[in-house]
Amino acid sequence: MRITSNTIVADFLSSLSKSRDRINRLNKQLSSGNELLRVSDDPATANTLLRVKADLSRVASYQSNVVNGTSVLKLTANSLGEISDTLQNVKDALAGASNADTAMLTQVSDQMDSYLALAMDVANTQYDSKYVFGGTATSSAPYVRTGMPQQVTYQGNAESIKYQVGDGITSVVNITGAAAFNSTGKIDLTGVLDNSAAVNTSVTTSVSMTDANGASHAVELKFQKTDANTWAMSAALPSGATDATLSGGTATLTFDSSTGALSQIVRGAPLVLTPAATGSRAAAPAMTAMISADSLTEGIPSGGSSSVTGTHTAVSVFNKLIELRDKLKAGVEPTADDIAMVSMMQDVVQREEARAGSLSGNLSSAGSYLTAQNTRLLDLQSAKQDADLTEIGLRLKLEQTTLDAALSAAANIIPKSLLDYLT
Amino acid sequence: MGGISGLLETARRALLAQQFGISVTGHNIANANTTGYSRQRADFVTTPAASTAYGLLGTGVTVASVSRLRNVFVDQQIRTSNSSLSAATSDYNILGQVEATFNEPSDASMSGVLSGFFSAWQDLSTNPDDSVTRNALLLKGTALADTFHRLYSDTNTLRSSLRDELSTKIDSINTLAGQISDLNVDIVATTASGLNTADMKDLRDTKIEELSNLANITVSEDEKGASLISVGGTMIVGNGTHLGLKVVAGAAATVSGTSFDQLRVVSDIGGSDVNMTGGEAGSIVKSFNTTIPDTLGRLNQLANAVITEVNAQQSAGYGRQSPPQSGINFFMGTDASSIAIDLTNPSAVLGSSPSIDNIAASASATATGDNTIALSIAGVLNKRPLASSSGATLLGGLSISEYYNQTVTSIGSAVNRADTAVQSQELVVSQLTEQQDGIAGVSLDEEMTNMIKFQRAYEAAAKVISAVDEMYTTLIQMV
Numbered sequence: 001m002r003i004t005s006n007t008i009v010a011d012f013l014s015s016l017s018k019s020r021d022r023i024n025r026l027n028k029q030l031s032s033g034n035e036l037l038r039v040s041d042d043p044a045t046a047n048t049l050l051r052v053k054a055d056l057s058r059v060a061s062y063q064s065n066v067v068n069g070t071s072v073l074k075l076t077a078n079s080l081g082e083i084s085d086t087l088q089n090v091k092d093a094l095a096g097a098s099n100a101d102t103a104m105l106t107q108v109s110d111q112m113d114s115y116l117a118l119a120m121d122v123a124n125t126q127y128d129s130k131y132v133f134g135g136t137a138t139s140s141a142p143y144v145r146t147g148m149p150q151q152v153t154y155q156g157n158a159e160s161i162k163y164q165v166g167d168g169i170t171s172v173v174n175i176t177g178a179a180a181f182n183s184t185g186k187i188d189l190t191g192v193l194d195n196s197a198a199v200n201t202s203v204t205t206s207v208s209m210t211d212a213n214g215a216s217h218a219v220e221l222k223f224q225k226t227d228a229n230t231w232a233m234s235a236a237l238p239s240g241a242t243d244a245t246l247s248g249g250t251a252t253l254t255f256d257s258s259t260g261a262l263s264q265i266v267r268g269a270p271l272v273l274t275p276a277a278t279g280s281r282a283a284a285p286a287m288t289a290m291i292s293a294d295s296l297t298e299g300i301p302s303g304g305s306s307s308v309t310g311t312h313t314a315v316s317v318f319n320k321l322i323e324l325r326d327k328l329k330a331g332v333e334p335t336a337d338d339i340a341m342v343s344m345m346q347d348v349v350q351r352e353e354a355r356a357g358s359l360s361g362n363l364s365s366a367g368s369y370l371t372a373q374n375t376r377l378l379d380l381q382s383a384k385q386d387a388d389l390t391e392i393g394l395r396l397k398l399e400q401t402t403l404d405a406a407l408s409a410a411a412n413i414i415p416k417s418l419l420d421y422l423t
Numbered sequence: 424m425g426g427i428s429g430l431l432e433t434a435r436r437a438l439l440a441q442q443f444g445i446s447v448t449g450h451n452i453a454n455a456n457t458t459g460y461s462r463q464r465a466d467f468v469t470t471p472a473a474s475t476a477y478g479l480l481g482t483g484v485t486v487a488s489v490s491r492l493r494n495v496f497v498d499q500q501i502r503t504s505n506s507s508l509s510a511a512t513s514d515y516n517i518l519g520q521v522e523a524t525f526n527e528p529s530d531a532s533m534s535g536v537l538s539g540f541f542s543a544w545q546d547l548s549t550n551p552d553d554s555v556t557r558n559a560l561l562l563k564g565t566a567l568a569d570t571f572h573r574l575y576s577d578t579n580t581l582r583s584s585l586r587d588e589l590s591t592k593i594d595s596i597n598t599l600a601g602q603i604s605d606l607n608v609d610i611v612a613t614t615a616s617g618l619n620t621a622d623m624k625d626l627r628d629t630k631i632e633e634l635s636n637l638a639n640i641t642v643s644e645d646e647k648g649a650s651l652i653s654v655g656g657t658m659i660v661g662n663g664t665h666l667g668l669k670v671v672a673g674a675a676a677t678v679s680g681t682s683f684d685q686l687r688v689v690s691d692i693g694g695s696d697v698n699m700t701g702g703e704a705g706s707i708v709k710s711f712n713t714t715i716p717d718t719l720g721r722l723n724q725l726a727n728a729v730i731t732e733v734n735a736q737q738s739a740g741y742g743r744q745s746p747p748q749s750g751i752n753f754f755m756g757t758d759a760s761s762i763a764i765d766l767t768n769p770s771a772v773l774g775s776s777p778s779i780d781n782i783a784a785s786a787s788a789t790a791t792g793d794n795t796i797a798l799s800i801a802g803v804l805n806k807r808p809l810a811s812s813s814g815a816t817l818l819g820g821l822s823i824s825e826y827y828n829q830t831v832t833s834i835g836s837a838v839n840r841a842d843t844a845v846q847s848q849e850l851v852v853s854q855l856t857e858q859q860d861g862i863a864g865v866s867l868d869e870e871m872t873n874m875i876k877f878q879r880a881y882e883a884a885a886k887v888i889s890a891v892d893e894m895y896t897t898l899i900q901m902v
Binding site: 001002003004005006007010011014036038039040041042043044046047049050051053054057058060061062064065068069128129130131134135136137138139157159161162163164167170385417418419422 | 866871
């Protein structure tokens with residue numbers, strides 16, 4: 001083939017321009033630290049990178065949610081712990097108030113008032129100017145004193161607040177006052193049990209309990225005579241009921257053989273009714289009720305057979321404290337039932353404190369998963385995007401050597417022609 | 424003829440022929456670096472022999488013609504490859520600008536803004552009532568709308584600029600067609616009068632090569648030596664005639680769900696469509712009519728999906744007003760150029776203005792701490808399939824994030840394809856050019872050798888003359 005000097009020059013210029021192009025690209029990679037400068041450099045990798053970037057941004061959001069949620073739950077658990085301690089103090093004070101004189105009772109009443117103030121203060125705790133115990137009603141204080149005689153009413157709701165901590169994963173980050181302080185109550189029994197009934201005779205009554213979502217649940221209480229003047233009480237849901245689950249609620253009632261009045265009540269675990277979720281709505285908090293049988297007697301019932309009626313009344317922690325305060329102020333000693341009630345309330349508060357702890361634990365395991373995911377994504381991003389500086393440095397050096405060689409060869413060869421040798 | 428005088432005549436012819444040879448060599452050397460120049464060669468032939476008593480005797484040399492050394496077949500291939508190379512380069516430049524507008528992968532890009540907007544909803548879910556978080560969300564929403572506007576208007580501006588560029592290219596095509604047609608006339612006339620047309624043909628080939636950069640041309644030569652050129656089947660250059668082209672608006676076409684105005688290249692006379700598919704003009708027509716509208720249409724669909732889905736969820740929720748209101752849209756508009764923040768309360772009695780209070784985070788009219796709506800909107804970026812209010816599937820069943828990535832990747836792939844095409848066509852063109860240069864290019868070494876050859880022959884012919892001169896002297900002295 002004929003090779004003219006123009007062919008050589010054109011070839012040389014084209015190689016030179018390609019070489020400079022490569023050097024320019026390597027330089028850009030080196031100075032930006034990025035292997036991928038534009039999508040068109042490698043569309044498939046760029047697509048992965050875009051996904052990874054979006055994932056990273058999402059994971060960062062979730063991580064920030066975990067941090068926020070953990071703080072809220074820690075504050076919640078601490079607050080519940082404080083109220084549990086307060087209730088312990090209440091119990092101790094009540095124990096010291098038995099057989100006390102009026103002055104002593106007044107003093108304990110004052111103590112109750114300060115415990116009430118303390119407990120309400122804690123229950124109205126705010127985190128980042130949101131009330132922690134109001135459910136999703138976070139903008140106003142959940143507990144306010146109203147009316148005469150004074151009552152503490154709950155302004156919040158029983159809704160959960162959920163933060164997103166993963167794709168399709170949400171985690172509850174609140175304990176509502178409805179669950180911790182307003183889910184307690186008592187079932188007052190009235191009526192007459194037949195004292196002439198044979199052993200093993202039983203009688204049942206249905207009690208309606210209304211949950212925080214406003215739904216009613218029927219609970220059947222069964223009284224079975226086990227011995228003379230002794231009845232065993234147990235609680236169960238009506239057969240086939242699916243609206244809730246139930247536990248506890250047992251008691252042994254002993255009546256005075258001569259007066260027929262209740263002489264002793266031995267309670268098992270308190271009755272706990274846990275409503276099931278209905279439709280899309282989250283389940284209402286579990287209700288804990290104490291059996292109170294002070295108005296139940298044993299005797300000869302009118303009509304000849306036993307007749308018992310039970311009424312469920314919700315009693316919040318705060319209203320119980322108000323009740324105790326007013327009672328003590330009036331010089332009335334606290335009863336064993338009062339102490340049992342406070343004790344049950346403390347158990348509920350502690351149960352919720354433990355739940356806050358376990359929710360916080362869930363968040364922290366979600367957090368560690370997110371950290372691992374973040375690391376994995378960063379690794380992937382780095383592998384796809386970051387320039388291998390050593391390799392690029394070497395390639396750049398090689399390109400420069402090639403360029404130098406090409407330039408020097410061109411400088412030496414191109415000017416040569418036959419003309420140089422003709423005289 | 425014969426005799427001493429015949430000898431002198433033979434030597435004279437040799438002198439003239441060798442001198443002509445040196446002239447051609449000089450012309451070649453002079454044009455060694457002239458673009459489009461084909462080397463020429465003086466074709467020597469022997470003059471008719473004279474009959475003598477001893478038989479036929481050669482009478483010397485003459486120059487029969489000057490041939491132009493060029494491979495016409497390679498020229499054809501170069502023109503075709505040139506067309507592809509120019510189209511690929513133009514594609515690469517135009518799409519490269521679209522790619523640069525999207526500025527991926529970087530943090531200052533649509534993907535970052537989209538993530539930022541939906542992360543702001545995620546932030547709102549942990550602080551549904553907070554003014555600072557709501558303000559931050561409003562700013563991210565504004566940034567999203569602005570980014571849609573910027574991407575759309577930048578890409579659309581690029582598209583509009585192509586209209587002028589196409590007109591310029593068509594003007595160049597018309598000018599070149601006119602010049603080639605004039606050269607055709609000159610070449611046919613010169614050939615008829617038996618003169619050298621080599622340099623004119625070189626000029627014509629250069630013009631045809633320029634034309635091949637602009638359009639998909641086919642070249643043929645008629646029996647008189649005129650080049651006939653057609654674009655996509657429409658003859659634009661004949662012998663002394665040429666057909667002007669012009670750009671006109673075509674019927675609007677729907678590309679990726681949006682209606683766009685179209686450009687057509689038609690003939691000046693008759694106005695019939697010219698199938699412009701190659702060269703720079705072809706690339707511009709394709710970019711204007713199809714490629715860029717596709718990107719713009721996809722941006723519109725993306726904006727529409729964001730508006731539809733965010734509004735559907737936001738309007739079902741409640742804001743922070745007193746009393747809390749629902750039914751308020753976050754965005755207004757329907758596409759990438761009209762998307763804007765709405766957040767105005769349509770039921771307000773007095774003129775309502777956009778307010779962060781109208782951002783709905785809560786699904787409950789009573790609980791301000793509820794975050795159901797905020798959480799749900801935070802998940803919209805990756806939600807699929809999305810549906811319009813009438814239930815039609817949006818974005819072809821992809822999520823907003825996937826659809827955007829697909830859009831960006833398809834632009835990147837197109838640029839990548841164009842880049843590969845440029846590189847491979849460059850290689851083809853450079854190989855063909857090298858091949859043509861091997862035939863038509865001037866080699867100075869060769870020309871120097873030829874010069875020495877002609878010079879020596881000239882010297883030798885001169886020696887013959889001096890020999891004849893000596894012979895004459897001898898004869899005269901004999902007398």
